[in-house]
Structures are given as C-alpha cells and as structure tokens.
Amino acid sequence: MRISVQETRDRIPQRDIILESTVRLMVPFIQLYGLYVIVHGHYSPGGGFQGGVVLGASVILFALAFGLPASKHYLSEGGDILLANAGALIYTGIATLCALLGGMFLDYSALAKILPIDPISWRSHGIFLVEVGVGMGVMAIMVSIYWDMASAGRLDEGL
C-alpha cells in the first residue's frame, strides 16, 4: 500500500519518555568523545575527519529523538552555516598566512615570525589548528545534509 507524503505529515508524533531521557543523557558524552578524537589526533588514531563525524552524529541523534524543530533550536540554521564557513576559512586562512609571511603555501614553520617558538614545534601546532578547522567543517556539513534530506528541503519537520 502506498502512503502519500501528505499522510506522513498529518500524523502527530508522540513523545516517548525513555527515548528522550536516554538521548538527553548520552549527547554530552558523545560530544566530549568527538572532541577527544579531534584533539588526540597527534597521539592516537583520529584527527579532524573522524572527530567531526562523531560530533555531527551527536546532533543527528538529538534530531532523531526530539524532532527536527527542537534540533534547530539546539543548533540554529545560521550557526550551522557559520560553522561550515569558519572551518573552511580557518584551513585556507592559515595556509595563506604562511605564504604571506614569507614561506611557501602551507609551510607551517614560516609562522615562527608571529610567535617565536621553534619552527619544528610550529609544524605540530599548525597540524592541530587545521585539524580543528576540518572538524568544524565536517560536523556542520553532516548536520546540514541530514536536515535537508530528512525534511525534503523544507526544514519544518523530519524523521
């Protein structure tokens, strides 16, 4: 039997107390773990892409349990696009800054002209900064793709 899209929109979603309490308990810990994976990319498997996906998954879990308008209240639409742009701009901004300060493009040791630390340590810190940018961008895009596809473009209610 075929169900029309209008029928699925007319159904009133019911609140489930077990689902809500469990998800409300889990989401901060998932975000903490995602942040841990991003920051410990130097010493254990992980890095920007992996941590960004875990962070995005936490917001998607929140949207699945509480409804799409509630997750838009949690992370607004404008804030989401701001995060995505900021992530991409941090990466290219640091790369261009290295080129403007005299080194080659993406040569982190040229950043020693701003803060006088050992150039080899600047390579390690430069990798960390760009991984933060990558993590932010990936999280924002995962959430945005979910919002667009779950509500077929309208962003009013979803799965």
Place this chain on the structure above:
Amino acid sequence: MKPLALLATLITGALLLYGTADFAAWGDPQSPPNSNISVRYVEQAVKETHVPNIVTAVLGDYRGYDTMFELVVIYSAGMAVMGILRRRED
C-alpha cells in the same frame, strides 16, 4: 538485460583475477608500494614534525594540499544538496 550484465561481470572478474598474478604477496615488506617514498616518511616524520602519529603527520603536513581540497569537496557536497532540495517559498 540481466544475463548480459552477468556475462560482463564474469568476464571483468576473470580479467582482474588474471591481473593479480603480477601483484606482490600479501605482507611482503619489499613490495613496490612499501619501498619508495613511504620509507622516507616513516623514518623522517617524527624528527621533522614532532608528531608521533605518522598518518596525521602525512595527512596534515606532507599532503596538506589534498586535505584542503578534501574539505572543499565536502563543503561543496553540502551546498549541492542545499541547492538541489530547497525550494523558494512561492
């Protein structure tokens, strides 16, 4: 249509299996992928970048260009989905 697809799949599979005769054995330390530039990466990465995780050092520093365009690819995928699915409120 389906028998034709099955035939094409079997012929391609046979050609690929014939091509695996040239590959190095599984786990060989002297195979061509393991011998040219990854030797330099493994030996020099910690001295040059002070990062113990070689995968992150190669991804963020030696191949940083690829990672930057990777981020651009996923950003443009998000924009493409937005452009395909959203409609103006007419």
Place this chain on the structure above:
Amino acid sequence: METILDHVIAKYNYWIYVVLMMIGFYAMIGKRNLVKKLLGMNIFQTAIILFFISSGAKKGGSIPILDKYAALQGQVDVNQVVNPLPHVLMLTAIVVGVSVTGVALAVMLRIYRKYGTLEEDEILHKIENE
C-alpha cells in the same frame, strides 16, 4: 614457475576483494532500481578501499604510531611499521564516497518528486512519452 595453488595461498586477499568488486559491479549494471544501483556503487568503493589498505600491510608490523622519544633518539625500523601512505589516501577516498552518496540521494529525492517512481525503465517510459 609457481603453481596456481602458490598463487592462491600467497595472494588470496586480492581474490576476495575482486569477488567483492564484482558483486558491486553487477549490482550497478544489472539491477533496475536506482537505490540498489547506489548501494552497488558503495560496495564497489568499499572493495577498492580494502584492496588499497591491504597492499600496504607488512608481516609482523605494527601500527604507524611511534613512541616519540624513542624515535627522536634512535633509528626507526621500517620493516616493523605498516606503510602509512595507503591509509592517508583512503581517508580522502572515504570522504569523497560519503559526499557522492549524499548528492546522489538528494537527486533521487527530486526524481521521485517529479516522476513518482524509482525504477529506471518506468522513468525512461515516462520521459519518452512526455
């Protein structure tokens, strides 16, 4: 001259990945539903990623995360460390695969909105009779 059995025992991982690749390939060209074709593409991509990563394995090697102070002082034995380069390249490949899947599903939503079906022969029929 090595026999076929020597070939199979030394390289059986490549044979498994070729079988997985062919399963994905058949799904891409032999099925009629669009979602099944997309799933076939994902299986194909997974097989390619596994193939690349297995080409960098070394017998008796451990993961490419070294002890920082030991590596700064002494030499690093290359034969004890698994090749890190395929891992790096496959991270990029996985992210590209996710992006392509996302855009393909969005296009499928638009096709369903316009034609009401996701079977390719019905869609071709409706396009020809417009």
